[in-house]
Amino acid sequence: MRPARIHDYALIGDGHSTALVSRAGAIDWLCWPRFDSPSLFAAILDPEVGGTWRLHPVGPSRVTRRYVPDTNVLETRFDTDGGTLVVTDLMPLHEKHLAFTQPERELLRCVSCERGEVTLEVLYDPRPDYGRAKAQVKDGGNLGWRQEHDGWLYTLRTDVPLQPRPEGGLHGRLTLRAGQRVHFSLTATNDGPAVLPPVGRFSWGQVERTVKAWRGWVSRCRYAGPCREAVVRSALVLKLLTFGPSGGLVAAPTTSLPEVMGGQDNWDYRFCWVRDSAFTARALYGLGYEAEAEAFVSWLLRATWLTQPRMHVFYDVYGRLRTGEEELPHLRGYEGSRPVRVGNAAAIQLQLDSYGEAIDAVAQLARRGGHLDREELKMLKRFGEYVTKVWERPDEGIWEPRTGKREHTFSRLSCWAALDRLLELYGRGVFRNVRIPMERFQQARERLREEIETRGWNRRLHSYVRVLDGDEVDADLLLMAWYGFEDARSERMRSTYRRIEERLGAGDALLYRNENDIQEGSGAFGICSFWKVGFLAKGGGSFAEAERAFEKLLGLANDVGLFAEEVDAETGEARGNFPQAFTHVGLISAALELEEVRPWREPVWRTGREEGSEEARA
Structure with missing residues (x-):
């Protein structure tokens, strides 16, 4: 298996860390909790060892993508013969006055079926410490899928049923019809109990708040030229x-x-x-x-x-x-x-x-x-x-x-x-x-x-x-x-x-x-x-x-x-x-x-x- 071309990646982040997302819907690079921390996903440097998190339709598709205008919220659109799937990727930006506790780090992935019927395939295979750690992903029931390494707890919560793979990580498939949505929230914490944001409608509220925050920042830009x-x-x-x-x-x-x-x-x-x-x-x-x-x-x-x-x-x-x-x-x-x-x-x-x-x-x-x-x-x-x-x-x-x-x-x-x-x-x-x-x-x-x-x-x-x-x-x-x-x-x-x-x-x-x-x-x-x-x-x-x-x-x-x-x-x-x-x-x-x-x-x-x-x- 080969990594995507360098040219085929997009970037999301939150001012502490970033992730690279390929046109195939794969997060192939993520270092948490900071830019210079060891990686959790590093398939860009080794597809077999580095770890990846991929969301994509089963079968061939035509891929287009964009950032929501004036934001760092990424939308990847998969058009198949049977329908259209859109994956929205972001690291949420939280307003300081919000009346609920937030996780130290969160990566949010929201999937919606906009047309027809599409089967979503999920591969979640985190490999901490540049693929050197042997930490397993464990089922925490209502608390999500959990993995511990070097004092950090990584928790994946989703409304998609997933199963462990013999070689490590998780795998799942789910058929979505027009209007249906599913959600994935990956969090990291090492200071006190893990904060686990709900998934579902709350996830889309986070998307809206993050879009608003980025657009507020862009509105300060004074450049008004043709480019x-x-x-x-x-x-x-x-x-x-x-x-x-x-x-x-x-x-x-x-x-x-x-x-x-x-x-x-x-x-x-x-x-x-x-x-x-x-x-x-x-x-x-x-x-x-x-x-x-x-x-x-x-x-x-x-x-x-x-x-x-x-x-x-x-x-x-x-x-x-x-x-x-x-x-x-x-x-x-x-x-x-x-x-x-x-x-x-x-x-x-x-x-x-x-x-x-x-x-x-x-x-x-x-x-x-x-x-x-x-x-x-x-x-x-x-x-x-x-x-x-x-x-x-x-x-x-x-x-x-x-x-x-x-x-x-x-x-x-x-x-x-x-x-x-x-x-x-x-x-x-x-x-x-x-x-x-x-x-x-x-x-x-x-x-x-x-x-x-x-x-x-x-x-x-x-x-x-x-x-x-x-x-x-x-x-x-x-x-x-x-x-x-x-x-x-x-x-x-x-x-x-x-x-x-x-x-x-x-x-x-x-x-x-x-x-x-x-x-x-x-x-x-x-x-x-x-x-x-x-x-x-x-x-x-x-x-x-x-x-x-x-x-x-x-x-x-x-x-x-x-x-x-x-x-x-x-x-x-x-x-x-x-x-x-x-x-x-x-x-x-x-x-x-x-x-x-x-x-x-x-x-x-x-x-x-x-x-x-x-x-x-x-």
């Missing part, structure tokens, strides 16, 4: 990947989905990268989600507090440093791509670009009147002092290769940005009674500019280059315009773009990160392709070029608007962990850049229900 559907979907993805209690944003909800099929570049992305901070903060502020942007910056300041002046590559959702990496040899990996990894050893790499991205995020907070206390200001000062000491060192760089340190031009650029933003904050009076070494910061900033403009520039190529004194290009060089180091319209940037397009371009829209990716067979990189759109919109090309590239990139999303880390330039297939926050941040940023320079025209309002739209067809 609202894609922008809102990307914002909803970022919200799903945000850990509610802390504000931290995980890079992706998955581990070890391969960049190269059958290869070894399979990494755990269930952590919060410092690098994402500047890009994410700008995107959230641009959409009007100030509270979320401020929560993320607050998480960033808390996370880096204990390790200052060293800033690590990433932290966990609570802001703790995690450095271990483990391989799981019992899992065959997605399409045989081994090893499967849990944890990520890149945490202890030296990646100097993190300083510029983090301090830029703090500067965005300050520009909007956000408050920084004295201790936070002193920490920023220490970061700046550290940058002046280490910026000349080789590092692993933004893309985290495990092949050694080099003198990356982008790392120098980010160090320049760190000092530039600190000097900006000083000029705004943000530092108040905290003294900073102004001259030292200014001198280091000027030295960085000089080195980038000399050693980072290749006269023969007439281009900025990936590493100092080198002759390779990298898509990250386009961010020189984003950080304000160089105007996108300058001859240097335009010629750099031409060289990047010549060496790294794939078709009219896609970009690889660098030449190594092409040689190693990786896919084109999602966020780099959206950086291209932003660069063109800033004046590096024409508005028409930027908009055309943007529209082509939007066409590479899957059927419910999700992007992975990479895309196969030839087939359009998704590669890497999925969905990827960085790619969706890039989409939002590119859309905002286009709106800033869009020539005047009649506004285009997308309601999501135009004739021919997915919602209209459903």
Whole structure:
């Protein structure tokens, strides 16, 4: 048995954890109670060992699906010769004032027969701890089907009769006729007695409350451009990947989905990268989600507090440093791509670009009147002092290769940005009674500019280059315009773009990160392709070029608007962990850049229900 294509999954979640749902109605990935917890279902990494929960009709069917507009509630529609079955998947969002107790975690699946007669088949086969645990599912009578592991109690309650399978898990079949509904509620608890929500009409009330909650959140979005559907979907993805209690944003909800099929570049992305901070903060502020942007910056300041002046590559959702990496040899990996990894050893790499991205995020907070206390200001000062000491060192760089340190031009650029933003904050009076070494910061900033403009520039190529004194290009060089180091319209940037397009371009829209990716067979990189759109919109090309590239990139999303880390330039297939926050941040940023320079025209309002739209067809 093979897992679904990466492209064929959709995401549901509740701000603590997420689940991947395939077009076949299978939950093939769920980590509870948090994003970085061990999995309960992991069939995406091994269909035989990982565990799955599948609801689908018996026999062949035609599958279409959508999110309920402006929500993260998923509807999968199975049309058979005999009738139509709709599966609604969600993790309920509970209002704080509700007068009943809720479980710590719940995943709700509601099934309705909308036409004719359809036989529903159920396979429920949880395999805790990445398939390593031997915990059995036991019949608890009116309390449901129960499974205990590592202090957690998982309870499935349903109005569908199920039977244990000899090989483990549960199985059942039930014929539904038009108008009939059945329900499945999976809960997890480890603090006190299990809370077991009723199933039935109450379940549909939870669906309605969750739809209302998501739509209330979306109503705060200020974007009114022509690509609202894609922008809102990307914002909803970022919200799903945000850990509610802390504000931290995980890079992706998955581990070890391969960049190269059958290869070894399979990494755990269930952590919060410092690098994402500047890009994410700008995107959230641009959409009007100030509270979320401020929560993320607050998480960033808390996370880096204990390790200052060293800033690590990433932290966990609570802001703790995690450095271990483990391989799981019992899992065959997605399409045989081994090893499967849990944890990520890149945490202890030296990646100097993190300083510029983090301090830029703090500067965005300050520009909007956000408050920084004295201790936070002193920490920023220490970061700046550290940058002046280490910026000349080789590092692993933004893309985290495990092949050694080099003198990356982008790392120098980010160090320049760190000092530039600190000097900006000083000029705004943000530092108040905290003294900073102004001259030292200014001198280091000027030295960085000089080195980038000399050693980072290749006269023969007439281009900025990936590493100092080198002759390779990298898509990250386009961010020189984003950080304000160089105007996108300058001859240097335009010629750099031409060289990047010549060496790294794939078709009219896609970009690889660098030449190594092409040689190693990786896919084109999602966020780099959206950086291209932003660069063109800033004046590096024409508005028409930027908009055309943007529209082509939007066409590479899957059927419910999700992007992975990479895309196969030839087939359009998704590669890497999925969905990827960085790619969706890039989409939002590119859309905002286009709106800033869009020539005047009649506004285009997308309601999501135009004739021919997915919602209209459903």
